[in-house]
Amino acid sequence: MVTTNKVNVEEQAKLAKKAAKTLSLLTTEEKNEALLTLADTIDNEYETILIANEKDLENGRQQGHDAAFIDRLTLTKERIEEFAQGLRQVAELDDPTGIINSDWVLDNGLKVQQITVPLGVIGMIYEARPNVTVDATGLALKSGNAIVLKGGSSAIISNKTIVEVIHRGLEQTKIPKEAVQFIASTDREATQQLFTMKEHIDVLIPRGGGSLIKAVVNNATVPVLETGVGNCHLYIDAEADVKKALAILVNAKTDRPAVCNALETAIIHQDWLSANKDALIETLRAHDIHVHGDSTIMKLIPGAVPASEDDWANEYLSKDIAIKTVTNLTEATQHIEDYGTKHSEAIITENQETADKFMKLVDAAALYHNASTRFTDGGALGFGAEIGISTQKLHARGPMGLPALTTIKYLMHGDGQIR
Amino acid sequence: MVTTNKVNVEEQAKLAKKAAKTLSLLTTEEKNEALLTLADTIDNEYETILIANEKDLENGRQQGHDAAFIDRLTLTKERIEEFAQGLRQVAELDDPTGIINSDWVLDNGLKVQQITVPLGVIGMIYEARPNVTVDATGLALKSGNAIVLKGGSSAIISNKTIVEVIHRGLEQTKIPKEAVQFIASTDREATQQLFTMKEHIDVLIPRGGGSLIKAVVNNATVPVLETGVGNCHLYIDAEADVKKALAILVNAKTDRPAVCNALETAIIHQDWLSANKDALIETLRAHDIHVHGDSTIMKLIPGAVPASEDDWANEYLSKDIAIKTVTNLTEATQHIEDYGTKHSEAIITENQETADKFMKLVDAAALYHNASTRFTDGGALGFGAEIGISTQKLHARGPMGLPALTTIKYLMHGDGQIR
Incomplete structure (x- = not known):
């Protein structure tokens, strides 16, 4: 087991926040090029990922996990190619930011625009499946957001390696590699630190079982996009x-x-x-x-x-x-x-x-x-990609595509208007 | 001082939830008629409200509050007429619910609609100004939501009386009076109960000073629409x-x-x-x-x-x-x-x-x-009405009009589609 408890979660979140600023200034084309580069890098480095995954699988077997668990954890060349293909699909989707939802002019001449912008930094807390590491990263970057990833301990070697590959890919792009942070710790405290980091993290998205989601909802002061439990x-x-x-x-x-x-x-x-x-x-x-x-x-x-x-x-x-x-x-x-x-x-x-x-x-x-x-699924309904299914009522409800990862700004252009 | 600590907050929230169901079935016309009736009732009963307000003012003076505080608390016939006029204006605004944002048909023939619906029950936690009691009630009812009001202790007699007047008005309409609940307690515990009542309350909106808002954000597990602090x-x-x-x-x-x-x-x-x-x-x-x-x-x-x-x-x-x-x-x-x-x-x-x-x-x-x-104000920007100014990024940002009090549903009509 890898336990690197000395990660500095706050420092990582701060780096993500800083990278988010750079990211928010990039054009759609620059973001898309970066996603395509990432896809190629993952394709090229699939063997590195498979070797890391084998270590997680060995740990999983030693801990007596069942076949279904091992199956969800298992990566193959084909599955890794699907990760890369997913990134290429996200590159083809419309950019959800920079859309002027409405604009009008007040009687005094003040021009008002309501425009979509990235949320900033997304905190993703998830369980076993390593595909979330790539999928969530792709959706976050496409929508101009940085991401802090905290995956489950059983996939930690795979996830850490995937993020190292992503970083090598990002070094060839205009997106700073600090925009993708991986919390390489199996420590619960590291997760809990994310719960209250309002200054650096704009939204937490938990993906996994009911108890994970409940822990996040009940303890986080950072706003949460609640996903998934479906009775x-x-x-x-x-x-x-x-x-x-x-x-x-x-x-x-x-x-x-x-x-x-x-x-x-x-x-x-x-x-x-x-x-x-x-x-x-x-x-x-x-x-x-x-x-x-x-x-x-x-x-x-x-x-x-x-x-x-x-x-x-x-x-x-x-x-x-x-x-x-x-x-x-x-x-x-x-x-x-x-x-x-x-x-x-x-x-x-x-x-x-x-x-x-x-x-x-x-x-x-x-x-x-x-x-x-x-x-009830982003793919089945034609959303192109899905970051999760919201069971809450605020912000986003049901399958969440790229627009769920944006917020708005009001931009006012004047020539001296006072009230 | 009135302290009726034995209110049953959970019971009141349950009644609101039940009333929200009835309310969600009403037509726009029925809701508008109810708002106009409410306005007339408030106009007719202004003296009752003034008498109650005088008691709050007397308590406020005895407690040595300053002139500005007393001014914010003071109601006059004119101010009460403004409350009623505000309700009439809300009646004239477009209904934010029942709007089909988008609809499409899947290849298998399944018809999909994304439609706006009320949030359900709004919990409003606010400080001195009694106008919030009427304004928030009007906006909640227009958008098909029930409301649980928890006002500041200094205005408790005014607020309680205003809600009694609202109830007498609602008895003449199709909106069940249980859709407007007032927590008639100065007990902090009553407020704290609202923080975690996820089953019965869909969103909390705090309006007031920074410490009130902070207390709600840090302690609530019910989703919060954070308003107001502007540095x-x-x-x-x-x-x-x-x-x-x-x-x-x-x-x-x-x-x-x-x-x-x-x-x-x-x-x-x-x-x-x-x-x-x-x-x-x-x-x-x-x-x-x-x-x-x-x-x-x-x-x-x-x-x-x-x-x-x-x-x-x-x-x-x-x-x-x-x-x-x-x-x-x-x-x-x-x-x-x-x-x-x-x-x-x-x-x-x-x-x-x-x-x-x-x-x-x-x-x-x-x-x-x-x-x-x-x-940065709903009125100045032409939103018609404002429930507060959101400083958060999820769901609503900036001045919040009626649409901020809605969520969506996906409605799917099929003839046996399976996946």
Whole structure:
């Protein structure tokens, strides 16, 4: 294990802040050229990254991590090429800064512009996957921001090496390499220092499990863009089409159970359940979905186990599902309000009025009528790139593309106006 | 003194959350009618409010508050009529909710809409002025939000009575009166409860002095819209026009010294200072401006006192000014970065290139070239109404009108799309 606890987090953040100023003066072309250079450097140095990754993998195996964990940590030549390709794609996206959202002239002649500008310094706190190191760096630089990266300890050698490669790449560009800072420490204190560094860090973005996100939200005085936890619901209304309902249930639950837009709880109207019990049971069995149910479900579905309070609140991230029965829409929306995480919620119904009411009453980033919750994703929605999925309401909600990494300035040009 | 410490803050926040749901289903017309009814009710019941205000004033005098404090607290028939008129103006503004920002169709036929919706429940924590009670209520209701009000203890009887009047008005409308909650307690604990009530309150907006805002930012886990502290700078460049520079200095410093967009520090290029020393001295004397200066200023300006570290950092909110001399733009922007609060910063220069560089390098909500910082104000910029001036970068920056009280939802309409 590498533990370099003597990193000076504040010093790194200060360097990032200074680099952000230089970065904010670069043109779109200069930023794009830098991203392309970075992509080439990563392609050229893939072997260096693979060697570092092998050390992380060895540590991971020694610590007895499971196959899924090791898989997420594993880099290959192809995966590294995808990192580089991702940077080239970001270079092709529109620059989100320097856009004049609106401009007007006051009666006294003062010219007012509202213009988009970089946020400044982004603090990224994330867990195992090393791809975040490259993806987040690319999005930050494209939007004119410096970035301070604090990755998980299990990938620390890979991440540190990737950032060293990035630095070698940046040395050939107009972006100062200090714009990308990596906190090379496994010390929790290093992370906590980022929480309160308001002077040097403009926003913290945590990406990872619920406990990581909670720790950041509860302890940070730096503004946070909260991402990711998705306790998503599917409400099957009395007037739901059975084919759509079952196909969407299976897709949302089993396509990728471990991601945040996967389904965790189905809420089923009792009339629909009575009419479609056998089809539901057969579908669940065919797809190996393990049911945690309320008392009605326990009586109807063979093999179901009783759902506890925890079942309604947790993300399974597996092929488990909680199922609750209700007698009307209000019970359904109330359950979502009580247990939902404001991420993605779906209703299956042929009644447009019921669908509209559901969409008005339920408070979430993404609301679906007769479609799978799996579409809550920057890629699927055509955003080009995604820094995360916001479950908060301020600044950015739902999938966040490059514009989420900008703020605005009002620029006023006058010739002596006073009030 | 009224101290009703047994208020149940959580219960009130829950009621607000419930009322927010009803409110979110109302039409623009229903909300506007309610605001007009509220305005009439306030006009009709002005005497009730005046009687309550007299009690606050008596308490204030007994506690030895100064004339300025008493003035801010004092209501008159005219001021109350202005409250009502303010509500009528808000009724005339465009509804910021229900606006489809963008919509598109995915290749699979899934229809995607990004639409503006109310935030939900706004927690407003504010100091003496009772007008905030009415202004914030009007803006919250117009944007479809419920509001929980926690005013300062010195105005508690006035505020409580105003909310009672608002409740009597709302009873005649489609807006549930529970949408406006007043925490009738002078207990600090009641305020602190609001800080962490994430389940029931969607955003906290503190309005008042620096210490109030700091307490909210440092202790709240509910997202905060940070408002108001303005340590504003005026940089007089070597190439500044002397008439513009002096007129703007006087206006920004003396027009209303106690507001957040007033000038606190002038940064003067030494070449300009050498050339225009006499005019500057004469202007400062004529307008009774008290100078705290660096060593250069101390030698030049009669009556100046030495500026300490505190002078550079604090808002005077009086006719005091700190003056620093510099030899170039970088020194000026560095000083602003070290001591500014990212509110409003101005440069006076006839050199457009210098002005543009200043505007790029300085990180603040509003940047002025040859104009007074006093224009950072929703009213002055034509926003129609203002809930506060944001000094943060996320969600809203600068003067915040009705759109700052909204968030977005993605609505997806499909016919069975899966991924």
